[in-house]
Each structure stands twice: as C-alpha cells, then as structure tokens.
C-alpha cells in the first residue's frame with residue numbers, strides 16, 4: 001500500500017491515565033475512504049485510541065500521521081479536517097435543526113455558511129423538519145442531525161463513537177447507508193461499536209482488549225483467522241444443556257442465539273468427540289455451522305488478561 005493512500009499510519013501509540021496503561025503499542029494503517037470499526041469490551045481503549053489518532057489526545061509514546069499530518073506536532077491541523085460524533089447527543093436541544101447547524105457553521109467560520117446549512121439539511125433528508133427543536137426529535141432523527149452537524153465542514157476523516165446506541169434498526173440501516181456514501185466519496189471513517197451488524201458493515205475491524213489491538217482485518221478474515229469450529233444445537237431445556245456442555249473437554253464457549261446455542265472450540269476433533277454422545281440424544285438437532293463475528297468476539301474477550 002503506498003504511504004499516500006493512507007489516511008492514518010501510526011506506530012506504537014501508547015496512553016496512560018493515572019499510571020494505568022489504557023492503550024498500548026497501537027500500530028495501525030487505514031486507507032483513505034475506508035470504514036474501520038473498533039470493537040472490544042467496555043473500557044478496552046476504543047475511544048482513547050480514536051482520540052489519539054485524530055489529534056484530540058496526545059500519545060505518551062509512538063508516532064505517525066493522520067491525513068498526512070504528524071499526530072503529535074500537527075494535531076491542530078488534523079482537528080480542522082475531522083468530524084467527531086460523540087457517544088452522547090451534544091447539540092442544543094432548545095434550538096431547531098436549522099439553528100443548530102447554523103451555529104456550527106458559525107463556529108467553523110464557514111464562508112459559505114447559508115449554502116452549507118442548506119445542503120446539509122437537504123442531503124440528510126431534514127428539510128421538512130428543519131424548524132423542529134432538536135430536543136423533540138426521536139433517537140434516529142437526533143443521530144441524523146448529529147451526523148449532519150459533524151459533516152457540515154466537509155471533513156476528510158469522520159470519527160463516530162458508538163453512533164447508533166439506542167437507535168432502531170431502520171434508522172441504523174439508513175445511517176449506515178449514509179456512512180457508506182461518505183466513504184465512497186473518499187471520507188475515512190473510524191467507528192466504535194458494540195453491535196455485530198455494524199461490525200459487519202465495516203470494511204475492516206480492529207478488536208481491542210485491555211488497550212491492545214488483538215486482531216484486525218476484514219470481518220471475513222477475522223472470522224477465518226480465529227480458527228473456531230462451531231456447532232449449533234436446538235431442542236428443549238437448553239439451560240440445562242448449557243451447564244452440561246460447559247463441562248466437556250474441547251467446548252470453549254456456549255453462546256445462546258435465539259432458540260439455539262452455538263457451541264464452539266478451537267480443537268475441531270476434540271469438540272466433535274465430546275459432542276458425539278449428545279448428537280445421539282433424542283430431541284436435540286445439531287448442525288455444524290460457520291462461526292459468526294459474535295462467536296469470535298466471545299472467544300477474543302475471554303482470551304487475555306489485564307495489562308499491568
């Protein structure tokens with residue numbers, strides 16, 4: 001990959017808070033126009049990593065560039081080209097959609113303020129709601145407004161911190177269509193999420209645990225490289241079956257999926273041998289299935305201890 005095609009190219013970034021390592025040795029390359037999803041348990045360092053990548057937080061160690069600027073020495077320049085959508089709705093609830101956008105355009109001292117606000121309102125389908133107070137909007141519309149606000153100044157890099165928490169599936173799908181359209185126009189997107197369906201919509205994902213990048217790659221690569229074998233079982237009294245399965249050699253995890261269980265392990269032969277007697281049991285329906293991202297993340301989250 002040529003260096004100029006990279007929106008982000010960082011090596012060995014570290015951040016400590018109060019003597020505790022929150023992000024350790026983060027090395028990452030992100031192409032322009034790529035959507036990179038950050039996943040990992042609460043407190044694993046996703047937000048801290050994203051903030052370091054875009055100059056909002058100075059790393060204690062490490063080096064690299066974001067949008068061609070040095071992440072340590074040129075943080076101010078990076079910030080100007082970044083749009084940041086925070087976890088919590090941070091616009092003025094007692095201003096209308098139009099007033100909020102106009103306020104942001106003023107903050108950015110945009111020369112063509114009126115035009116930019118008009119364009120944002122129409123591009124995001126907010127025209128008929130433009131005079132509505134932001135505080136009266138539903139979760140999905142608030143999030144659409146937040147996206148309009150953070151893209152108003154045409155950033156080259158978009159940071160989305162759990163952008164669709166608490167938003168219904170239709171609004172989430174619409175939101176992701178917009179994100180893909182922005183990426184197709186060359187905007188690079190870093191998004192932190194706990195949702196598997198969102199992870200699957202990213203071009204690549206990075207999984208953090210205790211501040212360390214454990215794996216990265218396309219969702220398919222991450223699943224393939226995990227080396228998991230998964231069986232699905234349906235039948236009565238799954239709660240009792242979970243307890244029984246967890247005692248068997250080779251069964252590393254049992255995850256409920258609706259009316260079924262996913263039973264996984266990394267030693268396919270040992271797992272198959274352990275499950276053989278249960279596969280004869282009346283009433284249970286077994287099928288070998290491809291592991292999904294969720295199975296892989298359950299494995300990853302169980303696989304490491306705390307960083308000293």
Ligand SMILES: Nc1ncnc2c1ncn2[C@@H]1O[C@H](COP(=O)(O)OP(=O)(O)OP(=O)(O)O)[C@@H](O)[C@H]1O
Pocket residue numbers: 017018022040041042043044045046047048049192
């Ligand atoms: N400014 C700060 N001062 C002190 N500790 C902090 C600060 N920011 C983050 N932390 C700590 O660093 C750790 C990682 O936090 P971070 O917000 O990066 O995790 P996260 O993966 O984004 O979590 P979540 O999924 O809950 O949003 C947490 O233990 C958090 O309490």
